[in-house]
Amino acid sequence: MATISIRDVRKSYGKTEVIHGVSLDVADGEFIVIVGPSGCGKSTLLRMVAGLERITAGTMEIGGRVVNDLEPRERDIAMVFQNYALYPHMSVFDNMAYGLKIAGKTKDEIRQRVDQAAAMLQLEPYLDRKPRALSGGQRQRVAMGRALVRNPAVFLFDEPLSNLDAKLRVQMRLEIKQMQRSVGTTALYVTHDQVEAMTLADRLVVMNAGIAEQIDTPMAVYERPATRFVAGFIGSPAMNILKGSVSGSDFVLEGGGKLALDTKPAETGRPLLFGVRPEHLQIATAKEATLNLSVTAVETLGADTLAHGTLSGANGAGGELIARLPGSAKVAPGDTLPLTVQENMTHLFDAETGKRV
Amino acid sequence: MVEKQGFGTILMHAVLIIGIAIVCFPIYLTFVGSTLTHFEIIRPPMPLVPGPHFIDNYSEALTAGITAPVGRMLLNSFVMAMGIAIGKIAISILSAYAIVYFRFPFRMFAFWAIFMTLMLPVEVRIVPTYEVVASLGMLNSYTGLILPLIASATATFLFRQFFMTVPDELVEAARVDGAGPLRFFKDILLPLSVTNIAALFVILFIYGWNQFLWPLLITTKPEMNTIVMGLKQMMPTADDYGNWPVTMAAATLAVLPPVAVVIFMQRLFVKGLVETEK
Known part of the structure; x- marks a missing residue:
């Protein structure tokens, strides 16, 4: 168990910098999820914590010890890989025991620790099997068991659920969370799946293009996205973003049309982005409606109905919008939907920097 | 696969049987002769059926032979073939390991240098190699027979190709588990390479067993002769009429060790193929 402190860490391959200075403090026992699109540097960051990639600049501390130049084995970490990386010629038991064997533990202690981890992960019947005789979910458990028996300071997960089918992924997600809770070990978890990110994390790190755009609790990231990128990345369907500027207490859309704002921003006239999540739009009566949606397509998901359309009055310029309505809503393409925005559920971003206003 | 019926099946079998007969008949004739x-x-x-002198001929061949006892020559060949096969595998697996997993200066140069040696088989470099071996006083010795032949670009390449298919995550998992380079080699890479080693061993053992020119050059004492060159010497030349039964017995004996190696290693080879999964 340990804290992790990452201070302005950078990574360059030759002259190309891929991580542009990330800082992060992880408390003891915390579960941190690093999420972002492919190529954003999230895996590289994790591998730098593991010691599999060298750190170009900045400092990395695990448990108060600077580990910049330490080999992975000296860092007291355990890692779970996306493709499990089990040793194919070793039995499940040997796979889990390998690290302990190298660490020079006694046979009795190895046996006891492996048995304990196997019991926790329900792997007892499979200890003598080779990895190829296991299903994907079982292999994933062995990979977790291998991390667990080491009793490390930090768990590192590199997209561990990507190779599993959807149902198993949901189940393993819960198991990982429970396992981490019960042993109380600090964990860093990399994923591109925002559902995994939201459900697992104590705190989220949303990364984009080598920068940590926002580090906060999942709900805070959802409710108050720090940048336009975070707003678009977290939440499904993505947040509606409309171009325009503030005039008085209204937001004037680029193509015409007005939206009332809850709070009046200090400055007016500057180009801004107006964001509202599809689930924060409600059907209203024609009188109350603050915006009217000309529906162009409808997706019925059962519990919800998604209405795609353009804002009438926006003259079709950048006024595309999605509204998430209750499953019972009767909507058809061609309809005009009167909508209101839920109170305090609007976001404004700077059009140039993407920062929250 | 296309399922043939009736005439097709008969034709296929006939062709196969004729093929096998063409290959096997000379070997059978050698055995009959012995x-x-x-x-x-x-x-x-x-005659085309075996005669009654099996024991006489074979015991004469094994103990006395014509130039040297066949038993002794078989031992020499066996030592040389084993030495070459094991030496080649040991050296090439280590050099492939270095080339694939380590970043060191002149790595690519080393790689290309090994690659270039493919163009220099024994026959091309035989005079300078002889000079070196002779100066080192290794004529008429097992070391002299084995050492110049154990560098192998082909085997290095085979191992390199195989190592490149081993997932990087496996290397990383081993690093995180605390395995150093030697430990990783011994515990992970070597067990995974067993199939390749078995396959290479078969090929290299036969390569070593069949060496003719090199042993002919550097062994002058009859007791250091190998079986392949010994056979050549047992053939009657000019006005000598030779001793055909003993020569045939020696030829039959010379075939057995490579056959045994193929049969024994093939099992391991197939087993490895079925079991290994990456």
Whole structure:
């Protein structure tokens, strides 16, 4: 168990910098999820914590010890890989025991620790099997068991659920969370799946293009996205973003049309982005409606109905919008939907920097 | 696969049987010859069924032979073939390991240098190699027979190709588990390479066993002769009429070790193929 402190860490391959200075403090026992699109540097960051990639600049501390130049084995970490990386010629038991064997533990202690981890992960019947005789979910458990028996300071997960089918992924997600809770070990978890990110994390790190755009609790990231990128990345369907500027207490859309704002921003006239999540739009009566949606397509998901359309009055310029309505809503393409925005559920971003206003 | 019926099946089997007969008949004839007397062989027609002199001929071949006892030559060949096969595998697996997993200066140069040696088989470099071996006083020794032949670009390449298919995550998992380079090699890479080693061993053992020119050059004492060059010497030349039954017995004996290696290693090879999964 340990804290992790990452201070302005950078990574360059030759002259190309891929991580542009990330800082992060992880408390003891915390579960941190690093999420972002492919190529954003999230895996590289994790591998730098593991010691599999060298750190170009900045400092990395695990448990108060600077580990910049330490080999992975000296860092007291355990890692779970996306493709499990089990040793194919070793039995499940040997796979889990390998690290302990190298660490020079006694046979009795190895046996006891492996048995304990196997019991926790329900792997007892499979200890003598080779990895190829296991299903994907079982292999994933062995990979977790291998991390667990080491009793490390930090768990590192590199997209561990990507190779599993959807149902198993949901189940393993819960198991990982429970396992981490019960042993109380600090964990860093990399994923591109925002559902995994939201459900697992104590705190989220949303990364984009080598920068940590926002580090906060999942709900805070959802409710108050720090940048336009975070707003678009977290939440499904993505947040509606409309171009325009503030005039008085209204937001004037680029193509015409007005939206009332809850709070009046200090400055007016500057180009801004107006964001509202599809689930924060409600059907209203024609009188109350603050915006009217000309529906162009409808997706019925059962519990919800998604209405795609353009804002009438926006003259079709950048006024595309999605509204998430209750499953019972009767909507058809061609309809005009009167909508209101839920109170305090609007976001404004700077059009140039993407920062929250 | 296309399922043939009736005439097709008969034709296929006929072709296969003829093929096998063409390959096997000379070997059978050699065996028959090794059980007859010299005069039975040279007087046409030569009998096609084994005669009663099996034990006489084979014991003469093994203990006395013509130039040197065949037993001794078989041992020499066996030592040389084993030495070459094991030496080649040991050296090439280590050099492939270095080339694939380590970043060091002149890595690519080393790689290309090994690659270039493919163009230099024994026959091309035989004079300078002889000079070196002779200066080192290794003529008529096992070291002299084995050492110059154990560098192998082909085996290095095979291992390199195989190592490149081993997932990087496996290397990383081992690093995180605390395995150093030697430990990783011993615990992970070597067990995974067993199939490749078995396959290479078969090929290299036969390569070593069949060496003719090199042993012919550097062994001058009959007791250091290998079986392949020994056989050549047992063949009657010019006005000598030779001893055909003993020569045939020696030829039969010379075939057995490579056959044994193929049969024994093939099992391991197939087993490895079925079991290994990456």
